[in-house]
Amino acid sequence: MLMSLIGAIIVLIGSIFLLLGSLGVYRMPDVYNRMQAGTKATTLGSILFYLGIGLIMPSWIGKLILLIVFIILTNPVSSHALARASHFIKIKMSDKTVLDSLEIDERNDGGDV
Numbered sequence: 001m002l003m004s005l006i007g008a009i010i011v012l013i014g015s016i017f018l019l020l021g022s023l024g025v026y027r028m029p030d031v032y033n034r035m036q037a038g039t040k041a042t043t044l045g046s047i048l049f050y051l052g053i054g055l056i057m058p059s060w061i062g063k064l065i066l067l068i069v070f071i072i073l074t075n076p077v078s079s080h081a082l083a084r085a086s087h088f089i090k091i092k093m094s095d096k097t098v099l100d101s102l103e104i105d106e107r108n109d110g111g112d113v
Helices: 002-027 031-056 058-088 101-109
Strands: none
Touching: 002 031, 031 058
16 A cells, blocks of 8 residues: 555656646757657656655566666667768757857767767
């Protein structure tokens, strides 16, 4: 009973992070900021959500740990690949962006991406 309650609270916290991630995707000014907001919040939200489900249903914990590891490995990599591809095809950054480190690296390296 206590583990189910703790699991439900963790699921709720994970769901809140997922909600905040979706709000970040909606509110951010450009594709790069949207990817960052979406990736960070959904990674943490999904991990918490699956951990909470694992506490509620202990027989599922092995499968859920596997999902968590998969999310930890793939979310940052896919977000990075999408951001580099967006930069490569020259998707405009927000006017509020102060520094473009990737452009500085491209100029210093002779344009190799």
